[in-house]
Each structure stands twice: as C-alpha cells, then as structure tokens.
Amino acid sequence: MSNPAVTKLQKKRIGNYNVWLDDNIGERMHLHINKFRADMDYEMFQALCRDLEVTINSLVDVAGFDASKMDPVFMEQLLCDERCLLHDLEQVKEEKIRLSQLWVGFKNIKRIPKSDYYKKLHSDKGSYRKKGSDHNCQTPVERMDSCKELIAQKGYPYADQYIILYGDNNIIYDGQHRAVCLWEANGGDMEIPIQRYIFKGYRHKNEAMLSSPFAGVYRTWHGFFDPQNTPAKTLGRWKQRIGRIVYFPFRRKIKSFFYRIFLAKKLDAYKNILEQ
Amino acid sequence: MGELLREIHPIKLGNEELMVELNEGGNASTGKIIHIQNKDFRLEMYEREFLRMAATVLRAKSELDYFKDKEKDQKYPVLKGGALSEKPDAADPLIKTLNAKNIPYRLVECKKGVMTLIVDLPKKQRLSKLCRGLKKRVHPYCVELGYVYLYKLTPFELYEKNGELYQIYRQLPCCSLTPKTFIPLDRMIQAEVWDTSAEKDGIVYLAEHVRYIYRLCRAVFQSRSFTEADVEELTAMEHVLDTERTKELMSKVFFNFTPFMIKMLKNKEYDEIISRYLSYVE
Numbered sequence: 001m002s003n004p005a006v007t008k009l010q011k012k013r014i015g016n017y018n019v020w021l022d023d024n025i026g027e028r029m030h031l032h033i034n035k036f037r038a039d040m041d042y043e044m045f046q047a048l049c050r051d052l053e054v055t056i057n058s059l060v061d062v063a064g065f066d067a068s069k070m071d072p073v074f075m076e077q078l079l080c081d082e083r084c085l086l087h088d089l090e091q092v093k094e095e096k097i098r099l100s101q102l103w104v105g106f107k108n109i110k111r112i113p114k115s116d117y118y119k120k121l122h123s124d125k126g127s128y129r130k131k132g133s134d135h136n137c138q139t140p141v142e143r144m145d146s147c148k149e150l151i152a153q154k155g156y157p158y159a160d161q162y163i164i165l166y167g168d169n170n171i172i173y174d175g176q177h178r179a180v181c182l183w184e185a186n187g188g189d190m191e192i193p194i195q196r197y198i199f200k201g202y203r204h205k206n207e208a209m210l211s212s213p214f215a216g217v218y219r220t221w222h223g224f225f226d227p228q229n230t231p232a233k234t235l236g237r238w239k240q241r242i243g244r245i246v247y248f249p250f251r252r253k254i255k256s257f258f259y260r261i262f263l264a265k266k267l268d269a270y271k272n273i274l275e276q
Numbered sequence: 277m278g279e280l281l282r283e284i285h286p287i288k289l290g291n292e293e294l295m296v297e298l299n300e301g302g303n304a305s306t307g308k309i310i311h312i313q314n315k316d317f318r319l320e321m322y323e324r325e326f327l328r329m330a331a332t333v334l335r336a337k338s339e340l341d342y343f344k345d346k347e348k349d350q351k352y353p354v355l356k357g358g359a360l361s362e363k364p365d366a367a368d369p370l371i372k373t374l375n376a377k378n379i380p381y382r383l384v385e386c387k388k389g390v391m392t393l394i395v396d397l398p399k400k401q402r403l404s405k406l407c408r409g410l411k412k413r414v415h416p417y418c419v420e421l422g423y424v425y426l427y428k429l430t431p432f433e434l435y436e437k438n439g440e441l442y443q444i445y446r447q448l449p450c451c452s453l454t455p456k457t458f459i460p461l462d463r464m465i466q467a468e469v470w471d472t473s474a475e476k477d478g479i480v481y482l483a484e485h486v487r488y489i490y491r492l493c494r495a496v497f498q499s500r501s502f503t504e505a506d507v508e509e510l511t512a513m514e515h516v517l518d519t520e521r522t523k524e525l526m527s528k529v530f531f532n533f534t535p536f537m538i539k540m541l542k543n544k545e546y547d548e549i550i551s552r553y554l555s556y557v558e
Binding site for chain 1: 326337413414420422450452497554
C-alpha cells in the first residue's frame with residue numbers, strides 16, 4: 001500500500017503549483033509538483049540542489065550573494081516567501097557594526113540584552129521561537145545550544161555566513177541567535193562584520209515605531225500601505241483570515257471538545273492499557 | 277515558444293538533463309518567465325515562482341540532512357518492562373460469539389485487560405449488536421481527537437464487557453511517522469492475515485510471521501522503542517525470519533532496508549534498529 005516511514009520535508013503552494021518533498025525511508029525520495037512526481041536517490045538529490053544553487057546565483061547575479069552560503073531556512077522563510085524579496089535584491093554590502101546598535105525581533109523589536117532570545121538563553125522554556133524559523137524537528141533549546149557550540153568552536157563568521165540586515169535598518173533578519181551568543185561571550189561593544197541586503201523598492205520599517213508600544217498599530221498601517229503588498233495579495237490574506245473564523249467544522253470540533261473535557265481521564269486510562 | 281533571453285544552467289532530474297532558460301514575460305507586471313525543459317518536456321513558471329521553488333527544495337535538503345544527522349546520534353535503548361502476551365480465555369464471550377456465528381477473525385494479541393482482534397465484518401456492522409452486553413467506548417485514537425486514518429483504513433473500535441477491553445481492527449494497521457496518523461499495512465500482508473492462521477483451543481490466532489511483522493512495526497513506528505517484553509516475544513518468534521515469505525512481506529514495509537533490518541534482528545541489536553532505520557538514506 002504505502003510506506004509508513006514517509007517524512008514530509010517541505011510542502012508549499014507556489015503560484016499554481018503544489019510543491020512537496022517526501023523522504024520515504026527505504027525507498028527513493030519524491031519531489032512532487034502538482035500531480036507530477038520525480039523519484040531520486042540521495043546523490044541525485046544532492047546534485048539537483050547543487051545545480052539549483054548555481055541557477056539561483058546566476059539568476060540573482062549580485063556580487064556578494066551566494067546561495068550555497070545562505071542558511072536555507074532563512075532563504076526559504078524570509079527571502080523567498082510570498083513576496084520573494086530575493087528577486088528584488090540589488091546589492092549586498094559588507095560592513096562592521098557594534099552589537100549594541102543591533103535590534104532583535106520581528107514584531108516588537110528590542111536591543112539584544114532586553115530581547116526574549118537573550119533572556120531565555122539559559123532557560124529551558126523556548127517560547128521565543130518564531131514559528132518555522134528552525135528546522136522541523138528542532139527545539140528552540142537545541143537551536144540555541146548548537147549555536148553556542150558553533151560560536152565557541154568555529155567563531156564568527158563561520159563559512160562566510162554573516163548576520164543579515166535589510167537596507168539601512170539595524171534589525172537582524174538572519175542571525176539573532178548568533179548575535180545573542182556573541183553578546184553573551186564578548187559584551188555589547190564588540191564590532192562584528194555583517195551583510196546588508198539592499199532591495200529594489202523595499203519599504204523599510206521604522207525602528208523607533210517598531211520598538212514603541214504602538215508597534216502593532218504601526219505594523220498594520222505599514223503592511224496596508226506597503227507597495228509590495230499588491231491588492232490581490234492583501235485580499236487573499238484577508239480572505240484567509242476570515243475563512244479561519246467562518247469555517248468551523250461543528251460536529252467534530254464540539255465532539256472533540258467534550259471528549260477532552262469529560263473523558264480525558266478515561267481516555268488516558270484506555271491509552272495506558274492499549275500501549276502497555 | 278517564448279523569447280529566449282539566456283540559458284541559465286542545466287539541472288539534472290534523475291537521469292534527465294533539463295535546461296533552465298530565462299524568457300521574456302508576457303507583460304511588465306508578471307515579470308520574466310522560466311522554462312525548465314529538454315526536447316521532450318517543459319515546465320513553465322514565473323521567475324519569482326522558480327526562486328521560491330528552488331528555495332523550497334534547498335530547505336528540504338537541509339531538513340533531510342538535519343533529521344538524518346539527529347537520528348544517527350539518537351539512542352533508543354531497550355526499555356524495561358512492557359506487557360507480555362497472555363493466554364486468552366477460550367470461554368471469552370466475544371470469541372464464543374464470533375465462533376458461533378462463523379465470523380472470520382484473528383486474535384492479534386491478548387494482554388492484561390485488553391484483547392486485540394481483527395474481524396472481517398462489513399464496515400458499518402457493529403460488534404455490540406452481535407454480542408450482548410458489549411458496550412462501545414470512545415477509542416483514544418478516535419478521529420474526533422485528531423487522529424487520521426489514511427488509505428481507507430477503518431478507524432479502530434473499542435468495546436468493553438465486564439471490565440475487559442476489546443480493540444477491534446478491520447485491517448492490520450501501522451502507525452505512520454507522520455504524527456497521529458495510521459495506515460493499513462500493504463495489501464499482501466492484509467491478504468496473508470486471512471490466508472494463514474494458527475488455531476489453538478478453538479481460538480484463531482494471527483499467523484506467527486504476520487504477528488512478528490505487526491509487533492515489529494508497532495515498536496518501530498508507534499512506540500519508537502523496544503521493551504523487554506517486545507524483545508522476548510520477537511526473539512521467541514525469530515525463526516520466522518528464515519522464511520522467504522516473511523522477507524517478502526517485510527520488504528513491503530521496510531523496502532530496501534529489509535536486509536539490514538533482518539540482520540540486526542538476528543544479531544539482537546534492538547537498541548540500534550530504530551536509529552539506523554530512521555537515518556537510512558537510499
């Protein structure tokens with residue numbers, strides 16, 4: 001019938017295409033594009049990735065940008081999201097900046113020592129995680145630990161992977177964990193090399209507003225008037241939000257709610273017996 | 277068709293080489309168009325879509341590498357305890373009813389307080405109507421609690437009588453690596469369930485080699501660990517690994533990993549099996 005050991009590596013809707021990749025343990029990997037499927041073993045997959053990196057570099061064609069040196073999670077999440085900023089990349093500038101000048105965060109930005117990343121550096125609770133910013137099965141604690149280890153062993157920058165800022169802003173888009181670990185080890189006066197990505201037509205966010213209590217209002221206003229948010233995109237996003245509220249599969253949700261409230265103990269007991 | 281601007285780079289998909297070409301777009305708002313093509317095949321998309329697709333593939337590669345590296349270092353030691361199978365009571369009311377009404381069934385396993393059976397009944401027919409006093413209970417893996425049953429697998433049922441639980445399957449299931457998901461084992465194994473059996477004291481059991489595969493799948497996919505009881509029972513049934521039929525059936529679950537799996541099972545490397553299996557790349 002089917003392989004029980006299928007791990008979904010990525011799944012995404014891109015334009016009219018549904019793209020997903022599976023790892024089928026014991027079988028070859030699958031790359032699905034709508035109803036078309038390509039099977040490949042690990043070596044073929046590696047070769048495909050190398051070819052794609054060269055293709056991206058050739059398409060983007062900006063000095064200082066190298067897809068093979070980018071963090072794939074950052075590239076997929078932030079550079080190649082719905083807006084695909086990578087397409088508008090014009091210039092990559094390298095410069096040095098003091099850690100105390102950097103901002104951390106996505107919704108409400110803060111200086112490094114006041115950020116949740118820094119506060120929870122030694123904590124077991126990883127609630128600061130931005131969804132999707134880590135590997136699929138990686139916990140925030142694991143990520144922070146691996147980052148600390150990497151900085152201690154290999155230093156910064158390792159393998160030409162820099163902390164990335166957009167335009168003239170000092171908000172970190174890639175490398176929050178590295179910045180926090182560097183601050184922890186060397187303090188805020190340390191000067192570090194970073195890369196600034198300059199995009200064509202990108203409307204930069206106001207740092208002062210994002211760090212103020214009105215950040216939420218500002219974000220909505222900024223998003224509404226952002227020239228890169230085309231009317232179709234904005235409409236699509238609102239449709240999705242309304243859909244989430246309106247669509248409510250009553251029967252199953254209500255049943256599930258009652259089961260969880262009234263049968264929780266009994267179900268746990270059954271589960272223990274069945275799983276013994 | 278399309279106005280070719282430049283050939284960017286060839287990509288290899290399997291044994292086929294495809295050229296990625298940049299073409300002029302239809303109008304200014306849509307941007308340029310990418311063709312991924314050879315002389316027999318062409319896939320067309322906008323430049324932004326191609327970049328997003330390429331980034332998705334690269335991320336998938338990094339996810340795969342991360343997952344495999346993590347599993348390589350992961351330890352799955354044999355856990356203490358676990359429940360051993362018990363001898364079922366031939367006078368059990370449900371088994372008596374199934375025997376009396378000539379309903380095909382196989383006893384999958386019997387543990388303290390719970391008996392698991394696979395029954396060949398129409399999907400909508402409830403056992404509680406056949407056996408008096410059998411009360412239907414909510415299964416902890418029910419659909420309402422978010423569990424998913426794929427490929428037409430009938431959701432598990434749970435009944436209770438006199439404090440004894442009965443778990444009923446309609447097909448032999450297997451937990452998937454996708455969380456909260458169950459799938460039926462391969463059709464060949466499903467056929468084997470009904471083609472073979474072992475009868476003792478008026479009770480029809482699942483054939484030993486099928487029971488072996490079921491128990492192995494449960495440890496690898498559902499519990500993600502072997503217990504001492506699992507090891508004891510699998511070792512007791514180890515002779516089934518020498519038969520060609522078992523190897524054939526196991527290859528429907530573990531595919532190309534089957535020879536390694538059999539070797540490790542014979543060498544009793546139970547604490548290595550799961551990490552080696554999950555970190556295996558073809």
